[in-house]
Amino acid sequence: MRQIWNTPGGVHPPDNKEQSLTKNIGHLPLPEKLILPLTQHAGTAAKTCVVVGEKVLKGQKLASASAGISAAVHAPSSGWITAIEERSVAHPSGMSAACIEITCDGEDRWIERVSYPNYQQASAMQLRDLIADAGIAGLGGAGFPSAIKLDSGTKKPIDTLIINATECEPYITADDILICERADQIIQGIDIVSHLLGKPKTILIGIENNKPEAIAALNQHCQGTGIEVVYFPTKYPSGGEKQLIYILTGKEVPSGQLPADLGMVCLNSGTAFAIKRAVIDGEPLISRITTLAGEACGVNRNYEILIGTPVSHLLQHNNFDQALCSRLIMGGPMMGFSLASSEVPLIKTSTCILAPSHTEIPDDEPPQPCIRCGLCSEACPASLLPQQLYWYSRAKDHERLQSHNLFDCIECGACSYVCPSNIPLVQYYRSSKGDITNALATKATAAISRERFEFRQVRLEKADIARESKREARRLNTEQAKKMSPSTTQSTGSSAADIIKAAQLRGITKQASPEQQKAKLQRTLLAAQMRLEEAQQRLVQVTNKGSAHQQAQQLASVEAARRKVEQTTQRLTEVSH
Amino acid sequence: MMSLLTDNTMLAALLALVGLGTLFGGLLGYAAEKFKVGSDPIVQQLDELLPQTQCGQCGFPGCRPYAQSIADGDAINKCPPGGQSTINAIANLLDISAPSLDEEHGEEEIRTIAYIREDECIGCTKCIQACPVDAILGAAKLMHTVIADECTGCDLCVEPCPVDCIDMLPIVENIHQWQWSAPEHSADLIATTASGMHEDAA
C-alpha cells in the first residue's frame, strides 16, 4: 500500500450519503423542453451554430467552443430549436444568461455517431480534438474544459495521472454510484487519457474510505492494468485538487502554479467516464449523473439526467414537497449555492440537487462578533489564517489580503462550518476576491485611458505647432509684400484694423445672449420630454413582453431621459435668474 | 615606496582613506547620473491613483494636471469620479488624513458610458473634439459612434452636441461581471468585553 500524506485542517460533517445509495442509477422521462446555457463551464461562452426553428438530432452540436477557454454544447435529445435567448440559469447571482431552448419531439433520435474503438492507434492530437469536440468539461463541479487541461500534458512531460474519486462533500454520491455500476468504462476512459498523455509512469485513483463498494469495484477492474487504487480516511475537503495531490504524493502545488508544472494531471472519475463515451461510443457530453437528496424529496437517488433538464422536472418525479423545503441548493451543503427558482436547467457541473427540510439545514443564524477562538485556522486545508482574512476583508485592505494569500482559498467553507460565531466567512472572501479582481481591471482600463489622453495631448500640441508655423510663414509673406510695395501700406493697415474689428464683432455675436440661451434650453427641454415619453411607452411594451435584459436597458434609457429633463429644467431656471 | 608606507603607518592610513573616499565618491557620482529619475516621481504616483476619467470636474484639464497640482499642495478631495476610495489612497500615499469629497466639484455617481443615438446624429464632429480620450469615431456629415470600451464616462461630449443625441447610460452588469457582495448583516468585528457586544476599534 502507498504512503498517504495527511493534509492540514479539515472537518468531519455528517456524511448523509446512505440516503441516495439505496437505489441504482435512475432515468427520468424525457422533459418537454431542454434549456442549454452557452456557459456551463469555466471560461467564455460557446458560440451558437444553430438558428431558431431548426430541427436538431440528439448529439448534434448546438454551439462550438470559442477561442481561449471554452467548451462546445450539444443537443441532449432530438427536437426543434424554439428559442435562443436569455434565461435564468444556475448561478449564485440568480441572473440570466444566453441559452438555447429545444422542444423535444419525443423520438430521441441520434445523429450518426463516429466512434474510435481503436484509440490506441490515434495520435494524442486526434484524441484531444475528439474530447474537445464532445464538449467535455470537468464533471466534478469546477467545469474546466478537459481538452485544455489535457493540452498541458502534450506541452509538459506528465509522469503522474490522478483520478479524483474523492467526492468529499456530504450528500453527493454521483461518482460513488457511477463507479459501482460502471467501473469498467471508467477504467477504459483512464486508459484513453493515459494513452493521450504518453503513458504516465504512475496512475492513481484517489478515493475516500467511506465508499467500500466503489473501492471493491475499482480494485476488481484495475487488476493487471497498472492503475493503483488508493483509499484514505474520510475528511472534508480531501477532494480539492491541490489537497488530493498532497494526500497521494506528498507534493504541494505552489501558489499560482498548476499541477502540470509538477508533471501531474488530475481528472474527475466522471470526466474519465465521459471521455470513454466520447471516444469509444462517439457520444458527446449530453448527460451526467446527478444526486437528488434531501428530506423534502420523497425519493433520494441518483439519476442519469439529460443536460438541460429543468430542476423542476427532476423534483416533480420525486414527490417533492415545497412546504417542507427550506431552500433548493445546487451542489453540496458546503460549497453549493441556493437556487432562486426551480426552473433553471441542470448543467454539466450539476453534481447534486439538495432539497433539505427546515430541520435538516436550518436557516443561517445571525452572525456574532469573532471571539478569536482560532478554530477556523485549525480547519483550513490551505493553511490560511481565516480570522485574519476576515478582518482584512471587513477593512477592505486589499494589500494585506493578497499578502495573506487570499487567492489560495479554495472556498471550501470549512472555516465557516466550524465558526462558533456563525460568521459567513467564505462570503467575505468571495466578495473580497471580486473587489480585488475589479480593482485590477479598473486599473488596467485607467492605464489605457491615460495613454489615450496623453496621445491626444501630443497630437493637439503637434497640430498647434503646425498651425503656428503656418501663421508665421504667412506673416513673413505679407511683410515681404509690404516691403515690395510701400505705397499700399496705408490701405493694408486699415484693412487689418477692419479684420480685427470684424473678428471682435463675430466674437460678441457668438456668445449667445441670455434670450438665445434660454430658447435653446427650451428646445432641449421639449426634445428631452418627448424622449422621456417615448421611452416610457417603450418600457411599457417591453415590460409586457420582452426579456429581462431588454427591460433593464429600457429602464436605463428612461432613467437617462428623466435625468436630462431634470438637468435642463435646472439650467433653465439658472439662466432665467 | 613600500618601505616608506610600512614605516609610516599614519601616512598609509591617510592614503588608504583618501583612496577609498575618491573611489566611492566617484561611484556615487556615477550612480546619480546613471539612475537619474526623470520626472517628478510623486506626480507619477498621484496620477496612477487618479481614475483617468479626464472629466475636468476637479477644475483641471485632465487627471495629470490635477496630480501636478496636488504635488504642489492642492487639496486632494476634488475628484468626484474617484470618490472616497481614491481620496483614501492619495491620503495614504501622502501620509495625511483623508478628507471627504468636496461637494463643490460634484458627487460620486455610478459609472456611465456615452451612447450616440445614431439615427439622430447629424455628423457635426463637435463631440469628437470634446472627447479627451478619442473614444468617438466619425467624420463630417457622417454618423458618429462611441467605442464603449474606451469611453471613460466623462460627460464632456454631451454638452457640445447641437441635437442632443448623446445619452449617458449606466453600465448594465451581466452574469460574467457579477461578483459576490459582502454579507449584509455583520456583527461587530471582534468581541472585546465580557458581553462581547462592544465595537472594537476596527
Ligand code: SF4
Ligand atoms: S474557505 Fe478558504 S479560508 Fe476557509 S477553510 Fe476553506 S480554504 Fe481556508
Ligand code: SF4
Ligand atoms: S472560528 Fe469564527 S470566532 Fe473563531 S476565530 Fe475564526 S472567525 Fe473568529
Ligand code: SF4
Ligand atoms: S475630476 Fe476628472 S479630470 Fe479631475 S482627476 Fe478626477 S477624473 Fe481626472
Ligand code: SF4
Ligand atoms: S465618448 Fe463622451 S463620455 Fe465617453 S470619454 Fe468621450 S467625451 Fe467622455
